[in-house]
Amino acid sequence: MFWNSSNMNWHQYTAMVNSVAPFHHLSNGVLLNTSSPVKSSLLGDLPRLPTALCASNYFQYLQSKPVKEFQPTILRQQSSTTTPLPYDRRDLSLSSTANSTTYSQNLPVSRQQCQVCRDSASGVHYGVQTCEGCKSFFKRSLQAGKGQTFVCAADNKCQVDKRLRRNCAACRLRVCHMVGMKSNGVRKTKVGKTRYIRAKNVFDLEEYRKLDSVYNTETVLCRLFQNEIPNMIEWAKNIPGYKDLPLEDQVTLTRTKCLDMLVISVISQSCNLENAQPAVSFSLSNQKYEELLAHNESSSGSLIKEKLHSAVINPLKAYGTDMFCNMLKVISHYKSLNISQTEFEVLKLLLLTNVDNSLKQSLTNTELFSNLKSQFRESLLNLCSSKDSRSQGQSRYDDLVMSLTLIKDLGTRLEACMSQQAEASSMLTNLLKTIL
């Protein structure tokens, strides 16, 4: 719904936006207006979601970068013959030759790999496909008990793969928990029958709550982002005049601005929620929260869930990366402006066409673009002037335009978050390639 705008000209478009303005819907509410040709969007309505994207697969996907391992394929027997040590089991050589022997080589990149570090797995341990190393690591962490706490030297976002897994125990254990490794109590003596069932491969709230930080607002926004891109592109296509731009320019604009657009959409959506006043839901009980979370785990654009999420799990975060608090501030700003949905829609357009000069020069049809841009600008000015008196209108226009800096700020922060969530950039490229 959110990105929806059917084929019509500019005036029809603004008219529609006006008429649709008072139309609110919640993430877990029902869609009231069934007559309009809505294309459902994840930013509020949550249609059928590919459930394959659950926690384990998600992280597996994020970590599936082509690890460069051009091992020389020699000197394994070499070292053991030259130095006849009594034993040499461990492989800490960092250029090992041992793991190119999985029979289903590298076709889908996924099976037979350790879900934690992408090394070759030796079986299912503690509920998850892992390598010997991660198995032992998790075992030791269990044996050590609750006393030991690892600390990350960076931001709890360390890469965990075959060569780096020894660097940060905190992040390694975090990933272990994320992919669902569990002790299942101490092993029962000798029951040959129904043993360890495979872990459900879904976020487990109890496990999840043990984790510290990091994976909350940012993670969900990143995931949301993936799902929302197609809707955003569809929306842009239906902007009057946008399709007249050359295709390359459309792609350029969409690609450059998609993060900002995601942000402004979530913000405008949140402004419409009646119960989105900051700090209200913070008093909800954990039980209520779990109900809500269980009701619809998959994905939701509204900040309401995010807020609950943060309230329960999120402790203090690193300075400057707390997306949640920052978003609340911006929402409150817009609420104080008493902004209408119509104004939000036009602000979106302004934001989409607010490019710096270098980007503008790279467009193929600058003329057409500038026309479009000034048209949007004009539109906002008219909107402001019609409501209030002359000088009041100018003042409101200024307020609205200046508020875009806040959106931009959030977009930049989100970009930083995403860049740390592995290959968001290439992911984006691929997505856009498949869509257009």
Next chain:
Amino acid sequence: MFWNSSNMNWHQYTAMVNSVAPFHHLSNGVLLNTSSPVKSSLLGDLPRLPTALCASNYFQYLQSKPVKEFQPTILRQQSSTTTPLPYDRRDLSLSSTANSTTYSQNLPVSRQQCQVCRDSASGVHYGVQTCEGCKSFFKRSLQAGKGQTFVCAADNKCQVDKRLRRNCAACRLRVCHMVGMKSNGVRKTKVGKTRYIRAKNVFDLEEYRKLDSVYNTETVLCRLFQNEIPNMIEWAKNIPGYKDLPLEDQVTLTRTKCLDMLVISVISQSCNLENAQPAVSFSLSNQKYEELLAHNESSSGSLIKEKLHSAVINPLKAYGTDMFCNMLKVISHYKSLNISQTEFEVLKLLLLTNVDNSLKQSLTNTELFSNLKSQFRESLLNLCSSKDSRSQGQSRYDDLVMSLTLIKDLGTRLEACMSQQAEASSMLTNLLKTIL
């Protein structure tokens, strides 16, 4: 010079800004105008600089957080008596009791500490005060030769202190280089006389060039930031009407906006440099670069040095953190707008007063602030209108206001950088406290 604006009313101020507009100065140029009562600023003129802030001290300062070590002060002899092992030298207990015995306890937090990890130092090793651990670590890295390369699992920004130094070898070695540790060749056999002189404690380019990334644009901006704050505050005090605001509001505004103000100043300064076209200095030879760097190491606001710096040292950076490229883009944008210094000055004022609602509510005198803000806004509108025709003026006004999103974007990125450079936030608080 840059933050300079003497005591005068608003009209005098704009007049002065107008008259001073075509006045350019380079970082290594001479100051031409000696009659005006300029207060020199680091953002271009570089007066006497407290040279105490060199590389080593800087990192030492950044890392001087109050490490929470409430060691139980027992069980040292305990363990050696209960288990009569033949040897137990190393202290890996993580709650050691050994380092509260430095006789000059914790008065200035600085002396007798390892410059790398803040553990208690055992003397000067490889030219720098270090602990035994870091000494051995550096020794091994020398013995291993160039073959071995450490890789950081995060972003080459890991914290290095007593408990975390074992986490990331890459970052530990990086810090070793940063504080100036050197091999000085292999030790001469037996010369009892003039031996290792203490390292100069200044950035050494040769050592520095060995490092990968990270410490370039961002580091210098952070350092510049420290030095520039007082000038910024002085500048703000002289804005007509600003001193009429309550003192708390002044502090609030200054504190919230100082990063953005730093960014816009560097940008405007860079736009004035004749040779600041992007990608021009990239062709300079290394020798030329070293000359420039040697000429004035301490601090310089102009991007010209930054550009050289990056051109020589900076390889590709993490996505989204490359301040340098982003700044170049913005500079080029403003150059294409053909922006005047006067316009920049007013933009600065607009940026200073562009706060979100929550901040505005926290001000004590909202009325006064709003008046000031609209005054600034008016001023820019007049400036634009006077130059061009009516509609042209509005268009330019829009362009300028929208361009503030670009500045905000840079500010946000810089904030992220600074937050990773340890305790920039508390540093800022202290600074502001001492000034006001």
Next chain:
DNA sequence: CATGGTCATTGTGACCTC
């Protein structure tokens, strides 16, 4: 006094036992 070497201690992971 700083350097280079020594070696107990700790984390690791390939392999083994059950």
Next chain:
DNA sequence: CGAGGTCACAATGACCAT
């Protein structure tokens, strides 16, 4: 088949000889 144990190996750092 997987949990738990084993132990060679690598990194670390307190201490020592020079």
